[in-house]
Amino acid sequence: MTFIVNDGCIRCKFMDCVEVCPVDAFHEGANMLVINPAACIDCGVCEPECPADAIQPDTFTDPRWLELNARLSEAWPVITMKKTPPADSREWLGVPQKFETHFSEASPE
Amino acid sequence: MSAQNDATDAPSPHHHARVLWTRHWTDRLFSFALSRPPALRFRSGEFVMIGLLGGARPLLRAYSIASPTYAEELEFFSIKVPDGPLTSRLQAIRPNDEVLLGRKPTGTLVLSALRPGRRLFLFGTGTGLAPFLSVARDPDTYAAFGQVVVGHGVREAAELAYSPLFTRDIFDDDLVGELARTQMTYYPTVTRENFERRGRFTDLIATGDLFSQLGLPQTKFDPEQDRVMLCGNTAMIRDLAAVCELHGLREGSNAQPGDYVLERAFVG
Numbered sequence: 320m321t322f323i324v325n326d327g328c329i330r331c332k333f334m335d336c337v338e339v340c341p342v343d344a345f346h347e348g349a350n351m352l353v354i355n356p357a358a359c360i361d362c363g364v365c366e367p368e369c370p371a372d373a374i375q376p377d378t379f380t381d382p383r384w385l386e387l388n389a390r391l392s393e394a395w396p397v398i399t400m401k402k403t404p405p406a407d408s409r410e411w412l413g414v415p416q417k418f419e420t421h422f423s424e425a426s427p428e
Numbered sequence: 429m430s431a432q433n434d435a436t437d438a439p440s441p442h443h444h445a446r447v448l449w450t451r452h453w454t455d456r457l458f459s460f461a462l463s464r465p466p467a468l469r470f471r472s473g474e475f476v477m478i479g480l481l482g483g484a485r486p487l488l489r490a491y492s493i494a495s496p497t498y499a500e501e502l503e504f505f506s507i508k509v510p511d512g513p514l515t516s517r518l519q520a521i522r523p524n525d526e527v528l529l530g531r532k533p534t535g536t537l538v539l540s541a542l543r544p545g546r547r548l549f550l551f552g553t554g555t556g557l558a559p560f561l562s563v564a565r566d567p568d569t570y571a572a573f574g575q576v577v578v579g580h581g582v583r584e585a586a587e588l589a590y591s592p593l594f595t596r597d598i599f600d601d602d603l604v605g606e607l608a609r610t611q612m613t614y615y616p617t618v619t620r621e622n623f624e625r626r627g628r629f630t631d632l633i634a635t636g637d638l639f640s641q642l643g644l645p646q647t648k649f650d651p652e653q654d655r656v657m658l659c660g661n662t663a664m665i666r667d668l669a670a671v672c673e674l675h676g677l678r679e680g681s682n683a684q685p686g687d688y689v690l691e692r693a694f695v696g
Contacts, residue, residue, distance in 0.1 A: 335683045339534045341477055341490060362475070362490050363692060364536055367681035 320378055321356035322366060323388045326418035327373030328352055330411040334401040336365035336374060347398035348391060349425035350405075355392035356385065371412055395426055442479070442486070442528040443468060447521050448501050453589040456508055457555065458519055459494070461501045462527055470533035471540070472497045472566040473559045473657070475691070477530030478504065480517055486528050489514045490694045492558035492659070493533065496565040498603070502529070505558040505589065536689045537563065537657050539572055541680040543687060546653035548573040551629050551668060553581040553660030556693035560657065561590060565598065570607035573655070577613045577642060581629055581660070583620040591616060613642060630667045649675040656688035665690050 328351040337345045344358035366374045377385045445462035452458040470493055479488030494503040508519040521527060537559040550560040557580045563569050564578050582588055594614035599605050617625045632638040636647040649672060656677060658668050672688040680686025
C-alpha cells in the first residue's frame with residue numbers, strides 16, 4: 320500500500336505534505352504534487368496535513384491515481400521543502416473536474 | 429571517476445549513529461539507544477527512519493523516538509519479528525555498532541498538533557507506547573496539560589516494558605519528576621492474561637471504567653478539555669479514532685491542530 324495524491328491538489332498545491340514526509344517521497348509538477356509509491360513508507364503523516372484532502376491511501380481510490388503518481392514521480396523532480404503556494408490556491412479548493420480541465424504534465428518552472 | 433568516488437561525493441541521506449545500549453524485555457520486545465548527532469533536531473513524539481546497511485540498498489523502517497527532545501541519546505522501543513526484514517537483524521545489534529538514522533524526524537503525535545486542553549490521554553498498544561515515552565518525559569507536556577494519562581495496552585503483562593519507568597523512575601527524574609508525581613497517571617492494561625486491569629482501551633472507555641478508575645466524573649471524552657494521542661496497530665487506531673469522533677473530538681494535524689491525533693505503530 321502507498322498513499323497517493325489525487326486531483327484535489329491541482330492548482331491548490333499547498334505543499335504542507337512535503338514538510339512532514341520522512342522519506343521525501345513527493346515530486347513536483349507545474350500545478351500539483353505526486354507521491355512516489357516506491358519511496359512511500361505508508362506512514363500516513365501527510366494525509367491529515369493536506370488542506371485540500373487530496374492525499375489518500377491507494378486502497379480507497381480510483382486506480383488511475385496510483386498509476387498517475389507512479390508515472391509522474393518518474394518524470395517530475397523531488398520536492399523536499401515547501402514553497403509558496405499559488406496566490407489563488409484557496410480558490411481551487413474543492414473545484415470539481417480539475418483533472419479534466421486543469422491538469423498539466425509539465426514540470427515546475 | 430570510480431564508483432567509490434560517486435558514493436562519497438553524494439551527501440548521505442542518513443546519519444551514521446552508534447549503538448549506546450540495548451535492553452531485551454522479552455523474546456518479542458527490545459529497546460536500544462543511539463548516539464544523537466548534534467544536527468538532529470526533533471519534537472517530542474516524532475518518528476525517524478532507522479536502518480541497517482546490507483544488500484543493494486539500506487533497509488529502513490520508521491521508528492518513534494522514545495526520548496524527549498532534550499535528551500542526549502536517542503532511545504527506541506522495537507518488536508522483534510523472526511522473519512522481519514529489519515528487526516530480525518536489528519535485534520542483534522550491540523553497543524558501538526553502526527545504525528543508519530534518518531535526517532528528517534517528523535510526525536503527528538506532537539503537542540503542537542493539539543488544541544489547548546486540560547487533560548491529555550496517551551493510548552499506546554505494544555511498541556505504540558514509544559512516542560509517549562517521549563511526550564511523557566517532556567516538561568512542556570506538563571506545562572500544557574494539568575493531567576497526563578499514559579495508557580499502555582498489551583497482551584501479556586511481561587510486555588508492559590517501561591512499567592518501572594512509569595511507576596518509579598520517572599518520579600526521580602531531575603526535569604519532570606516533580607511534575608510527573610502530581611500530574612501523570614500510568615494506566616496499564618492487559619488483554620490475554622490475569623492482571624490488575626484487563627481489557628482493551630475501547631472497552632474500558634465504552635463501559636466508563638477508564639474514567640471512573642481515574643477518578644473522573646465523566647463517562648465520555650470532553651471535547652472542551654480532553655485531548656487524545658493514539659499509537660498502535662491499525663485496528664486499535666481505527667476503533668479508538670471512531671470513539672474520539674463519536675465523543676465529539678476532531679482529528680488534528682501539524683497544519684490544523686485538533687482534539688486528537690494518531691499514528692500507526694510501525695512493524696517489521
